[in-house]
Amino acid sequence: MGGRNASEDERLSRVAVVTGGASGLGLAICAHLARRGGRVAVLDLDADAAGRAAADLAARGHEAVGAEVDVADRASVEEAFAEVRSALGPVEILVTSAAVSGFVPFEELTADAWARTIAVNLTGTFHCAQAAIGDMAAAGWGRIVTLSSAAGQTGTPRQAHYSASKGGVIALTKALALEYAAKGVTVNTVPPFTADTPLLRTAQESGLLPGSDVLARMVPAGRLGTGDDIAAVCAFLCSDEAGYITGQVIGVNGGAVT
Numbered sequence: 025m026g027g028r029n030a031s032e033d034e035r036l037s038r039v040a041v042v043t044g045g046a047s048g049l050g051l052a053i054c055a056h057l058a059r060r061g062g063r064v065a066v067l068d069l070d071a072d073a074a075g076r077a078a079a080d081l082a083a084r085g086h087e088a089v090g091a092e093v094d095v096a097d098r099a100s101v102e103e104a105f106a107e108v109r110s111a112l113g114p115v116e117i118l119v120t121s122a123a124v125s126g127f128v129p130f131e132e133l134t135a136d137a138w139a140r141t142i143a144v145n146l147t148g149t150f151h152c153a154q155a156a157i158g159d160m161a162a163a164g165w166g167r168i169v170t171l172s173s174a175a176g177q178t179g180t181p182r183q184a185h186y187s188a189s190k191g192g193v194i195a196l197t198k199a200l201a202l203e204y205a206a207k208g209v210t211v212n213t214v215p216p217f218t219a220d221t222p223l224l225r226t227a228q229e230s231g232l233l234p235g236s237d238v239l240a241r242m243v244p245a246g247r248l249g250t251g252d253d254i255a256a257v258c259a260f261l262c263s264d265e266a267g268y269i270t271g272q273v274i275g276v277n278g279g280a281v282t
């Protein structure tokens with residue numbers, strides 16, 4: 025990857041926060057936003073990995089910072105966003121990719137696992153959106169993209185907690201879109217089906233999901249998604265050109281959910 029393209033810099037010289045930015049889809053989204061000229065804050069529970077991701081972007085000529093956050097913890101979110109503002113300026117773009125997953129039969133699902141999944145995936149999205157949206161409304165320009173899941177559209181067996189959290193993310197996205205549409209802030213969600221990331225591979229290695237050849241047969245396009253498939257769409261939704269798209273569920277899933 026070369027240096028930044030001047031015309032792209034003009035198009036998207038924005039301060040972008042990506043939660044869960046140290047791995048998988050979040051990491052790919054950071055790279056795509058940076059290539060479009062964004063100044064990227066990589067936020068993640070894994071502080072070392074966030075730092076490495078930001079250093080990698082900086083080594084490629086992009087402006088980037090890494091910071092630790094637990095999106096489920098309000099104080100941690102406020103601290104991380106304060107760090108971003110002092111390093112890069114007011115937040116203009118937010119992509120929420122941080123999440124936890126898990127597979128467990130419903131009757132074995134503990135209240136703790138339910139609570140933690142909702143806390144990270146749904147309440148974490150709420151905390152981050154609330155931390156960012158004031159800057160966007162004040163500027164009259166903002167972009168929020170939430171990563172939800174096909175599980176939140178159709179439900180997935182053994183994932184009642186995860187499906188409920190992601191269904192909540194879809195509804196939260198739509199509500200925010202309507203509330204902020206007249207303020208220049210768009211809010212959309214991308215619900216992946218299967219994308220080849222550490223989250224997916226961990227579930228496969230634990231025997232909780234079938235192998236990639238089996239999963240690929242569930243996708244009309246015949247293959248798993250890649251980080252680039254999803255990140256390209258997220259980055260477009262964060263651009264000026266996407267200003268008339270809001271409140272939408274944009275499937276990037278090879279036709280798996282239509």
Ligand SMILES: NC(=O)c1ccc[n+]([C@@H]2O[C@H](COP(=O)([O-])OP(=O)(O)OC[C@H]3O[C@@H](n4cnc5c(N)ncnc54)[C@H](O)[C@@H]3O)[C@@H](O)[C@H]2O)c1
Nearest residue numbers: 044047048049069094095122123171173216218219221223
């Ligand atoms: N990969 C898929 O097939 C798939 C399918 C459907 C939905 N999704 C969604 O896409 C998003 C990205 O998934 P991925 O596959 O890249 O996962 P991943 O596990 O590779 O990355 C998730 C990142 O979130 C971070 N994280 C976890 N808990 C956090 C917390 N409390 N605070 C801050 N950061 C935290 C992790 O450290 C990790 O770096 C998630 O929202 C996931 O639910 C992924």
